[in-house]
Amino acid sequence: MKYFRSLPYCFAFCFLGLFSCTENTYVYEVNEINVEPNNAEKDKIKASGQYIAILYANLFQTALSPSELVDYAELIASIGDKQVAYETIIAKFLSSPDVVIPSKSEMDSNVGQFVIDTYQRFYVRNPSQAEKTYFVNYLESRPDVTPELVYFSFATSAEYNYY
Amino acid sequence: MKRRNFIKKAALATAGTIGVPYILPSGRLFASTAAAMSEHVVLVLFAGGVRNQETVYQRYLAESQGLNIEGNILYNMLSGDAPELKIVYGTQSAGGQPGGTPIDQILSTPLDKQGTLFPEMRYTGSYTGHYTGLSNALSGYYETSQGLQSRPLHPTIFEYLRRHAGMKATDTWFIGNSISSSTPLLNYSAHRDYGSDYAANFFAPTVTFGQLGDKYIKGFKTYHPEEELDPVREMRAFLDQAFLRDGRSIPNLNNTEAEIADIKAFIKNVFDRLDNDQVAFPPVADNGDLKTIGFAAEVMRWFKPRLTVVNMSSADSCHGSFTNYLGSLHRGDHGIGFLWDFIQNQTEMAGKTTMLVMPEHGRNYTPNAITDENDWVSFDHDSDENSRRIFSMMVGPGIDGNLRVGSESNPIGDAADITPTIADIFGIKNQVMNAGLVAPGAMSLFDRI
Numbered sequence: 001m002k003y004f005r006s007l008p009y010c011f012a013f014c015f016l017g018l019f020s021c022t023e024n025t026y027v028y029e030v031n032e033i034n035v036e037p038n039n040a041e042k043d044k045i046k047a048s049g050q051y052i053a054i055l056y057a058n059l060f061q062t063a064l065s066p067s068e069l070v071d072y073a074e075l076i077a078s079i080g081d082k083q084v085a086y087e088t089i090i091a092k093f094l095s096s097p098d099v100v101i102p103s104k105s106e107m108d109s110n111v112g113q114f115v116i117d118t119y120q121r122f123y124v125r126n127p128s129q130a131e132k133t134y135f136v137n138y139l140e141s142r143p144d145v146t147p148e149l150v151y152f153s154f155a156t157s158a159e160y161n162y163y
Numbered sequence: 164m165k166r167r168n169f170i171k172k173a174a175l176a177t178a179g180t181i182g183v184p185y186i187l188p189s190g191r192l193f194a195s196t197a198a199a200m201s202e203h204v205v206l207v208l209f210a211g212g213v214r215n216q217e218t219v220y221q222r223y224l225a226e227s228q229g230l231n232i233e234g235n236i237l238y239n240m241l242s243g244d245a246p247e248l249k250i251v252y253g254t255q256s257a258g259g260q261p262g263g264t265p266i267d268q269i270l271s272t273p274l275d276k277q278g279t280l281f282p283e284m285r286y287t288g289s290y291t292g293h294y295t296g297l298s299n300a301l302s303g304y305y306e307t308s309q310g311l312q313s314r315p316l317h318p319t320i321f322e323y324l325r326r327h328a329g330m331k332a333t334d335t336w337f338i339g340n341s342i343s344s345s346t347p348l349l350n351y352s353a354h355r356d357y358g359s360d361y362a363a364n365f366f367a368p369t370v371t372f373g374q375l376g377d378k379y380i381k382g383f384k385t386y387h388p389e390e391e392l393d394p395v396r397e398m399r400a401f402l403d404q405a406f407l408r409d410g411r412s413i414p415n416l417n418n419t420e421a422e423i424a425d426i427k428a429f430i431k432n433v434f435d436r437l438d439n440d441q442v443a444f445p446p447v448a449d450n451g452d453l454k455t456i457g458f459a460a461e462v463m464r465w466f467k468p469r470l471t472v473v474n475m476s477s478a479d480s481c482h483g484s485f486t487n488y489l490g491s492l493h494r495g496d497h498g499i500g501f502l503w504d505f506i507q508n509q510t511e512m513a514g515k516t517t518m519l520v521m522p523e524h525g526r527n528y529t530p531n532a533i534t535d536e537n538d539w540v541s542f543d544h545d546s547d548e549n550s551r552r553i554f555s556m557m558v559g560p561g562i563d564g565n566l567r568v569g570s571e572s573n574p575i576g577d578a579a580d581i582t583p584t585i586a587d588i589f590g591i592k593n594q595v596m597n598a599g600l601v602a603p604g605a606m607s608l609f610d611r612i
Contacts, residue, residue, distance in 0.1 A: 039406055045413070075375040077342045080350050080365025081332075081416045084426050092383040134401055145394045152386075153398035159406045161413050 039125065042162035048076040050163070052089065055155055058121055059093050061100045083156070090155050094148050107147045111136050114147070122154040197590035200561050202515040204585050205463070205471045205502065208300055209495050210293065211478030212544040213522035217492060219282040219554045220571070224249060227485065227530070228539045236493045239270045239500025240520065240556065241280075251486050251537060252493040254447060262490055266447050269500035274520075278558025279566040281608060284576035286524045288602055291550040294344050296523030296578070297474065301337075301349055303582030303601035311345045315352040317600045320582045321363035322351055324470055325417075327594040332418040333425065334469040335363035336462050340455040340476055342367045351416075354600070362416040363470070364426065368458030369451055372433050381434045388424060396420070429465045436461070445501035452477045452491065456498035460505045467511045470585065473502070481526055481542050484535040488542075503558070517559025517588055521581055525550045553578055555608065559588075568612050579605035 046054065052072040056064040064072070072089070079085035093099060107114045115135040119127040127135070139145055154160055216226040218237055223246045224230040234246025245265060253265040288305025289295050299305050304317035318326075321335040339346040351362030370376065386392050418426065436442045443464065444457030452475035459473040475495050481488035499520055507513045528549035530540035544550040555576060558564075569575030579602040586595040587607035595601065 043411070071375050072379060074342055074370060075379055077347050078367035078370035078375075080337070080347065080362065081418050081423065081426065083413075083415055084418070084423055084430075087423070088380045088383045088427060088430060091386065092380050095382075095384040135398075138398065138401075142394060144390065145398075149386075149391055149395055150398065153395045153402065156395075157399050157402040157406070158411065158413055159402060162406075162411065 039123065039159055039162075042159060044163055045161055046163055048082065048085075049073045051086065051161065052076065055086075055090065055093070055160075058155070059090075059099050059101070059151070060096075087156055090152060094152060101151060102147045104146050107139070107150075108143075111139050114150075115139070118150060118154060122151075122157075122160055197592070199590040200588045201517040201559050203467070203469055203471075203506075203512050203517070204559075204588055205473070205506065205516060205518045206300075206581065206585065207499055207502065207518065207520045208297060208472065208474045208523055209478070209499070209520050210297060210300075210474055210523040211476035211491065212291070212293070212481065212524055212526045212550070213478050213492065213495075213553070214481075214526045214542065214549065215283065215552045215554055215571075216549075217489065218522075219280070223489075224539070227542070236265075236489060237496035238268050238273060239496045239503075240274045242273045242275055249537075252489040254449065262486065266493060266497045269446070269497065269504050274499070274503065274518075274556055274558050275567075276565050278518075278556055278562050278564055279568060279608075279612070281555045281568050281576040281611075283569045283571055283574040284521075284553050284555055284578060284580075285574050286551045286553055286578040288579065290546045291524040291544045293476065293479070293523060294346075297346070297349055299578055299602070300521060300523050300581050301472065302352060303579045303595075303605045305579060305602050312348070313345070313353070314348045316354060318352045318354045318357035318361075318598070319349065319363070320472075320585050321470065322354070322357035322361035323582070323586055323591060323595050323598070324589060325361035325363075326357060327591045328469075328589050330469050331422065332362070332364055332416050333422045333466050336459075336466065336468045336471045337363045337365045338455060338459040338462060338471065338473045339365065339367045340369065340451050340474050342370055344476075346474065359414045360417050363472075364416060364418070366458065366462065368433075368461075369454050371430070372437060372458060376430075376434070380430070383427075383431070385427070385431065392424075425466075429462075432465065433458070433461055443505060445498055447494065447497055450477050450491065450494055453494055453498050456502055460502060463506070463509065463512065467509070469589070478522075482531070483533050483541050485539040485541050486535045486537050514560065517557060517562065519555065519557045519581060519584065521555040521578065522553045524578065525552045555581070557584070557608065563612075566612075568608075575611050576608055577602070577605060580608050580611070583607040584609065 049069055053064050053069055076085045102114060112132065115127055115132050119125060216222045219241065221233055221235040221243045223234045223236065224232045232246055232248050235241055235243030236245065236252050238245060250265060251262040253262050255261045256264040289307050294311055295306055298315040301319045302315045302317045306316055324330045324335055337350045347365055347367060350365040351359050442457055443460040445453050448454050448457055456473060459471060463471055477491035478488055480491055503518055506516045524544060526542040526544045527547045531543050533541040535541065582601060583592060583595060583605055584607045586592045587609050592607055
């Protein structure tokens, strides 16, 4: 008898339980994008060891050995003007047969893509529209400018000295 | 009367010009200078820790090894007869003893006869460490808290000259004998009013042109200055304009584009000259100091710098070998004699160059426990009284010859005096002293005579 008296309460409880905690599930979707640093976040100057290790990897698409890294750091320390040191090393790198660099005809066949690739290789970011426009216009108007000279410019630029 | 008025007005205008500061082409304020005594200065830091006993006082083994053998082993710098016994400081001839053949004298008249010698100076302000000593020599200030891996806190003579005398970067050179002991950090200070904008150029040439340079930069490509480098400059200017606008900068020595091109041409030229055995090494160049001297001569030949500082350090072998120490002193003298002779054969520098020589500090009076192959004791530099004794000499236009200032019982001069002395030679002593950044009591050696 006692159980029958509490039955309505049990029904009421179950009824509330059925309708009070209904959870709606939403699925949000976003477009896939590559997250890359912009140049505003680069605020630290690379040490000469960092600079040369990254430069070597960028130009040869392989890592510099630890012993060579020490050698290069010592060589750079022996020259007071780092710009002189870097430029001589870059000039030596760029004349190596092992350097991985697009040919002039590859660059000319798709200048826009070459500019994007170069920004990504050296600056680890995409060019802004203004940057891309400048370089496309510049390279299309200067047939004498080779990929080697573009690489030299990027490798010796201020932004490349920062991370 | 008119002529007299003209001369009077011209004289007044000239006097006014001398006294009034003006703006350099670079935009920097350039206070007027006094007349320079010399167009070029070469400072040889006979460093590594050098005792007065074996140098200016010519006591050879007499005040170190308990042997009654005296004599002069620096006969390009000093007048005096060489030792007659136990000759170990020279080269080894075929069938001879190691070091048994002294190196031939280069200068027919020793430098003490040509110039002024301060035989008894003091290193007063700090402990006797190499980097502190070199830093003091170049800045005129004893950094009591100076540690390795940090730049001097007070401006160097290079920065004074570039800022107050308007010298360009390639007018001032520091040629270090290695990259160890933070030597490459001595071409400019961390002082906020000076710093890298006024730095000297630097080479540690035994590295730059040694094995590493030979392997990694020799034969680097030279780009055509207009056809190839003009587009590079244009592209780089575009790349840099936005990035550097945000206040970022690249510390550099303020070499102009033309100077950078000139330095690169020099590097290439030295490699070529090495290949053809044309580098101006001293007749004997069997240690790092003498090779460094040879490369310093190449820098002088190419750039004709206003100030060249060359650093030696082989004498520091005295920590473990007195025999090697004597050989290093003898070779240091050989290098200094060679350098002075070389300068006299450079048309643009002969008769217009002052050379100064000074160790950065001395060495102890009492030996350590190490003996060498001749069973001779060695000496450290622990800031005892003897390690604070140094000498200096200067030779060049307007400097009295055969003059000794001070004596063993009457010390005159301080290691911190070299910076004001060089400033004095170039006519900017007042600017340097008024900057108030040299050691208290430091003064031009000319004012101590």
